[in-house]
Amino acid sequence: MKSSPWPRGRKLVHLDLKGAPPRPEYLHKLIELFSGLGADGLLVEYEDMFPYEGELKVLQATAHPAYSREEVLSIQDVAKSRGLEVIPLVQTFGHMEFVLKHRALWGLREVAHCLGTLNPHKEEGVKLVIEMLRQVVELHPDLHTLHIGADEVYLLGEGEESKLWLASPGRTVEQLFLSHVAKVAKAVKEAWPHLNVIMWDDMLRGMSHDTLKASGLAELVQPMLWDYSPALDVDKTVSLLGKYHRAGLSELWAASSFKGSTCVHSSVTSTHRHVENHLQWLKVAASAPAGVKLQGIALTGWQRYDHLSVLCELMPLAVPSLAACLQTLIQGQFSAEAQSKVMESLGISSVEVEAMERASSGETVFAGRRLAERVVDLTLLLNSEDMRDFENNMFVRGWFTPYHRQRKMVNPLITMQIQSHATTLLAVLQEKEEAVREEMARLYPDATVQEWIEQHVGPVVAPLQRITEDIRACLEEMVPPSDTPSPPRQ
DSSP: OOOOOOOSSEEEEEEEOSSSOOOHHHHHHHHHHHHHHTOOEEEEEOGGGSOOOGGGGGGSOSSSOOOOHHHHHHHHHHHHHTTOEEEEBOOSSSOOHHHHTSGGGGGGBSSTTOSSOBOTTOHHHHHHHHHHHHHHHHTOTTOOEEEOOOOOOTTTTOSHHHHHHHTSTTOOHHHHHHHHHHHHHHHHHHHOTTOEEEEEOGGGTTSOHHHHHHHTGGGTOEEEEEOOOTTOOHHHHHHHHHHHHHTTOOEEEEEEEEESOSOTTOOSOOHHHHHHHHHHHHHHHHTOOTTOEEEEEEEEEOSOSSTTSOOOOOHHHHHHHHHHHHHHHHHSSOOHHHHHHHHHHHTOSOSSGGGOOOOOTTSOOOTTHHHHHHHHHHHHHHTSHHHHTGGGSHHHHHHSOHHHHHHTOOOHHHHHHHHHHHHHHHHHHHHHHHHHHHHHHHHSOHHHHHHHHHHHTHHHHHHHHHHHHHHHHHHHHHSOGGGOOOOOOO
């Protein structure tokens, strides 16, 4: 059954820049691509890629340069030329890892071992986030909407100052959360009355209608409901919309996902999974209570689960998923027609990046496609049984166990067969790794390339390299140098 297309409201593509920030020229191509696929705007989470100045300069990335002021303006110029609105996202309460990791700012944490949560009682902490917002807003001269984050505020209420505050009768962690968000939102409204303020909704979900209504948030913020599951609970989400509406929070947003929400270390995106998530959101929109004004939907594309986690799928691996999700929203379903449109617009043979046929040398390709193809090739090899379970194959477990290695007493004939197999795998792996490294360096900073290789290739390569080194040492003890034959062919 066909659902109605996404109702009036913007379709924002989320750019998570806290991992694998694209080189500016590649980012410009991506923005043009997003526009061509049907997006209306960008939700840009700069984090440490923003060119903070003055005392906040410490927040800039160090592994690779942050974007310059000119580059941030150029991003907006390209977006504007394609009719895309830019909405910056600045975390102001939870997920402040990129701020609170710095030694000079340790004292602003709610609890010492949680880098993500700001202590809401310290005035210097509030001043810090307001200054972050000021610098971001002033570098976005055409700004109409700002996202202040406020999701996953872990361990709130666990700090010593919070415990003292909560000791007074009638005070709750909910009030503590609401008071900080209201303080930040009011500061934004006072400084820039024309701005709409968005916040994530997860910390509000468990609050009662009365608590929400009494908070005064209705005059300050527009909650963005997020759920990235292909099995999103439609009835529960519609009920949540109704609760927010009854509390006066009628201007609401949705947030789906086109990548970065399957598994913390995923490297290849599943289009089907993310299309299913959007089909569920269409059902929510179709059943939204009267009076609820859906302002738009942000298609999130997380690059890390948080500032300190590993990289999720790189953007080129998720372009087919993004195109399919946007078509699903536009058409109200993911029909054969929608699939054909995605494949035609991107010049691909399948909406699943793993099943795309390789582009010919003269074929027009979407920005980043060649990297996507090479990452798929490498990932298939890395995840192959031969590679992942090499140390558990019959020959290694039968003739080259830790017992054999420690005593350097091995069967040379079989050990050399193991060596030959490992050497062959390493050679193929090195060839595919170099192809990925070369293509990735065109689109991303060198530090991103190195991080991705170390995270995805290193753990698989290391055991094979150890085995070849151990075999060499054992053979030196078992076979005279002049009589050492070449490894037998398999």
